[in-house]
Amino acid sequence: MNAHRTPWWHAAIALVLGLIAGAGLAVLGESTGLTLIGTPWFVAAVLAVIGVVALVLALNVHKYATTDPKKRPKTFVNPSVAFKALVLCKSMILAGAALAGWYGGQIIPTLAHIEGSFYEHAVLECAVTAAVCLADMVIGFVGEWLCQLPPDEGAEHPKMQEQQRQGGLAGAAAKTAR
Template sequence: MNARRTPWWHPLIALLLGALAGIGIAVLGEHYSVTLIGAPWFVAALLIIVGIVVLVLALNVHKYANTDPKKRPNTFVNPTLAFNTLVLCKALILAGAALAGWYGGQIIPSISHFEASFYEHAVVECAVTAVVCLIDMVIGLVGEHLCQLPPTEGPENPKLEAAARKRDVAPAATKNM
């Protein structure tokens, strides 16, 4: 199975859709006098914990994949866990982008009411949570890169490429002498 990297435009679209939804919910909340904006502080804390767990899993997969098979320690990394870690990284990219847009979008219509105590707290909560979501998105991108397997003993292996170049260059160098 060959997993592909997440294209750059997927998080961008998720960010824009999240921003549109956040703006829409903030405008509807103002229009109907309902408090729909803001984020409890435990949401930001929970998102930080999720990001740290995914990063630790990705670092374990990277360490396991880049260690010589004869020298690998007995760890809990197996192909299923490695695949699930990659899926978590991809999900964290898209969820982080969409939630950053959601919370950032709520800030846009609410910033004009910043002098009110409720809106001040809501804007600060949304700003902190949006930054945490962007950090999670970056952790997902880094984790996706860390879960990439090194080339196998195929034509893309750097050791085999160097040997092929050496083999091709050596006869040509002796003919010129």
């Protein structure tokens, strides 16, 4: 299976769409009198924990992929876990961007009412959660990079060609010595 890296502009589109949706929700809340802005602190904590777990999984996959096959333990990383770590990192890119836009979008129309204690608290909650979501997006990009495999050392790899050349010279020297 060949997984491709997530382009940066996918995250940018998700961020802009989340920004529009979050701002729309805040404006709708102001016009109807129904306040839907803000987020519990629990959300920021859970998103931070998910980011740390994804980073640890990606680091384990990277350590496994870059360790010499002769020295690597057999039960170090299960291929299923490595695939799930990659998928988690890919999803964190898009979800982190969209949620950062969502919570950041709620801040923009609410800044006009920041003098009220409710709005002040809601803006603080949204700002912290948006920052955690942006960190998760960055962790997703880094984790996706960490989960990539090193290049295959096939016959066309420079390292293998050098070994063949040295093996050919050693073989020719052995024939002339006889």
